[in-house]
Amino acid sequence: MGSPVFVGIQRILVAYDASPHSEHAVNVALSIAGDMKAKLLVLAVVHPPELAESAEFNAVLEDARERYERSFAPIREQARQKDIDLETDIVVGHPAEQIIHRAETIQASLIVMGKRSHTILHRWMLGSNTERVLKYAHCPVMIVH
Numbered sequence: 001m002g003s004p005v006f007v008g009i010q011r012i013l014v015a016y017d018a019s020p021h022s023e024h025a026v027n028v029a030l031s032i033a034g035d036m037k038a039k040l041l042v043l044a045v046v047h048p049p050e051l052a053e054s055a056e057f058n059a060v061l062e063d064a065r066e067r068y069e070r071s072f073a074p075i076r077e078q079a080r081q082k083d084i085d086l087e088t089d090i091v092v093g094h095p096a097e098q099i100i101h102r103a104e105t106i107q108a109s110l111i112v113m114g115k116r117s118h119t120i121l122h123r124w125m126l127g128s129n130t131e132r133v134l135k136y137a138h139c140p141v142m143i144v145h
Contacts, residue, residue: 009036013108015099015133016044018071021114021144026075028144029112034082038109042075042088043102044068045095065090096132104138111141 014029016022026042033040046064048057072088079086091098103111113130134141 009033009038009109011039011041011106011108012110012112013041013043013099013103013106014112015095015114015129016042016068016071017095018044018067019114023114025112025114025144028142030075030078030082030084032110032112033079033084033086039085040079040087041102041106041108042072042086043099044071044088044090045098046090046092047095048092061092096129096136099129099133100136100138108139110139111137113141113143115143115145 009032012029012033014022014025016026029040029042032038044064046061046068048060068088068090076086076088089102091102099111099113102108111133113133115130130143134143
């Protein structure tokens with residue numbers, strides 16, 4: 001059975017943005033979900049451009065939906081092979097707020113996120129979305145490298 005640290009994990013939310021960090025987070029979450037027989041939600045958040053015109057917003061949203069749906073296909077296959085109850089979703093808004101809100105809505109037992117490091121400064125600190133999720137989430141948050 002899984003590690004005692006993960007006892008009681010029933011629902012896992014993994015934040016996904018198709019980056020290598022989030023791909024790794026998905027793999028970790030799939031492993032935990034498989035060991036714990038937990039349900040898994042892979043959540044992608046589209047952050048629209050500020051002050052976008054309606055046509056621009058719709059184009060950005062449609063492009064993101066198509067990209068994420070393509071990225072979800074291999075994740076769905078991995079979950080199917082491991083007999084994991086998987087849901088995927090794409091929402092629009094501020095990433096940290098959407099992750100926290102959805103985790104509360106589904107009563108997640110764990111949030112899994114990848115660490116982002118765009119700059120030297122970010123290598124020393126967690127990204128602002130990660131910090132917000134860590135600060136405000138109702139459940140444990142696992143940051144994977």
